[in-house]
Amino acid sequence: MLRKNNTSITFIRYLAAIILFCCFFYGCSLRKISLSDKVAYLGPPGSFTHLAAGKKFPAELLVFQNSIEDCFISVHSRNVQKAVVPLRNSIGGIVVPTQKALKEFADIKIEDSLELPISQNLMVIPGTNDIKKIYSHPQALRQSRHFIDSLYPAVPRIEYSSTSAAAKWVSEHPEEKGAAIANTEAAKLYKLKIIYTNIQEDKNNRTQFIIISSKK
Numbered sequence: 765m766l767r768k769n770n771t772s773i774t775f776i777r778y779l780a781a782i783i784l785f786c787c788f789f790y791g792c793s794l795r796k797i798s799l800s801d802k803v804a805y806l807g808p809p810g811s812f813t814h815l816a817a818g819k820k821f822p823a824e825l826l827v828f829q830n831s832i833e834d835c836f837i838s839v840h841s842r843n844v845q846k847a848v849v850p851l852r853n854s855i856g857g858i859v860v861p862t863q864k865a866l867k868e869f870a871d872i873k874i875e876d877s878l879e880l881p882i883s884q885n886l887m888v889i890p891g892t893n894d895i896k897k898i899y900s901h902p903q904a905l906r907q908s909r910h911f912i913d914s915l916y917p918a919v920p921r922i923e924y925s926s927t928s929a930a931a932k933w934v935s936e937h938p939e940e941k942g943a944a945i946a947n948t949e950a951a952k953l954y955k956l957k958i959i960y961t962n963i964q965e966d967k968n969n970r971t972q973f974i975i976i977s978s979k980k
C-alpha cells in the first residue's frame with residue numbers, strides 16, 4: 765500500500781515538473797512573439813524611404829516615423845526591431861541627420877543597405893496655377909535646384925521632414941497655393957497633380973538607404 769502511495773507521489777511530482785517546464789517555454793515563446801517585429805521608416809507613407817523599406821520588408825511590418833532621429837529612437841528603445849533611413853544621395857551628398865544619429869546612438873549598427881534611383885516631380889493640387897511656395901525635403905530641394913532656379917527663381921523654398929510630408933501638407937492646405945517635390949507614389953496618395961517630371965539635375969540620381977538594428 766505504502767509502495768503504491770510512493771509511486772503516485774513520484775508520478776505527481778513528475779507531472780508537476782513537466783507542467784512547470786511547459787509553462788516556462790510557453791512564457792518564453794509569448795515574450796518572443798510580443799517583441800515587436802516592426803520596421804520603422806522615415807514617413808509618412810509615400811516617402812522614398814517608404815519605397816526602399818517596401819523592397820526589403822512586407823508592408824504589414826512597416827510603421828512610419830516623422831523624423832530620422834525618431835527612427836533611431838524607436839530602434840534604441842526596442843519599439844521596433846529595425847528601421848530604414850536614407851544615408852547618402854549622389855547629388856545632395858550625405859544625409860546629415862542620419863550621419864549625426866549614427867555617431868550618437870552607439871548601440872545601433874548598420875546591418876544592410878540598398879540603393880534606389882530617385883526621380884523628383886513637382887506637384888500641386890489640381891487647378892493651382894500660381895505657385896507661392898515650394899515644399900520638400902532639403903535633399904530633394906538640393907537635387908532640383910537648377911530646375912527651381914530656372915522656372916521659379918523668386919518662389920520661396922520651404923524645407924520639410926520628408927518629400928511625402930511636404931506632399932501631404934500641400935494637399936491639406938489649398939489656400940497656401942503650394943507645390944511639393946516628391947515621388948509619383950506620394951502624388952497618387954495625396955491626390956496631387958504632377959506638373960513636371962524628372963526635375964532633378966542628374967537623371968542618374970540615386971540614394972543609398974540603410975537598415976539599422978540594435979547591436980545587442
Ligand SMILES: O=C(O)C(=O)C[C@]1(C(=O)O)C=C[C@@H](O)C=C1
Pocket residue numbers: 806810811812813814850852853859882901903904925926927928971
Ligand atoms: O523625403 C523622402 O522621401 C525621403 O525618404 C528622404 C530622402 C533623403 O533624405 O535623401 C530620400 C531620398 C531622396 O534623396 C530625397 C529625400
